[in-house]
Amino acid sequence: MVDKIRVSDLKNVSVLFEGDIYDLARLMLEIDDAKDKGTNGRSRHTIKGLAIKFAMLSDIDSVKVEKILLQYHLPFGATVEHDKDVQ
Numbered sequence: 001m002v003d004k005i006r007v008s009d010l011k012n013v014s015v016l017f018e019g020d021i022y023d024l025a026r027l028m029l030e031i032d033d034a035k036d037k038g039t040n041g042r043s044r045h046t047i048k049g050l051a052i053k054f055a056m057l058s059d060i061d062s063v064k065v066e067k068i069l070l071q072y073h074l075p076f077g078a079t080v081e082h083d084k085d086v087q
């Protein structure tokens with residue numbers, strides 16, 4: 001089971017346009033890093049979490065977004081990390 005995925009692995013994933021999930025994942029990483037600054041916490045989104053966020057932002061049914069992401073064989077439970085944080 002994959003528990004972490006590099007954000008760059010999402011570059012070719014698209015729901016509405018090429019790289020849309022990658023762009024969202026990068027934004028969420030920056031938001032998570034900013035929220036965690038000065039704390040001992042570390043927030044990260046899973047692939048499924050990104051699907052839910054994307055559905056909310058785009059007003060597309062989350063089941064439809066999840067089906068599209070499943071076509072890319074993405075591990076839904078894996079957290080999206082900065083490339084440097086995944087070995």
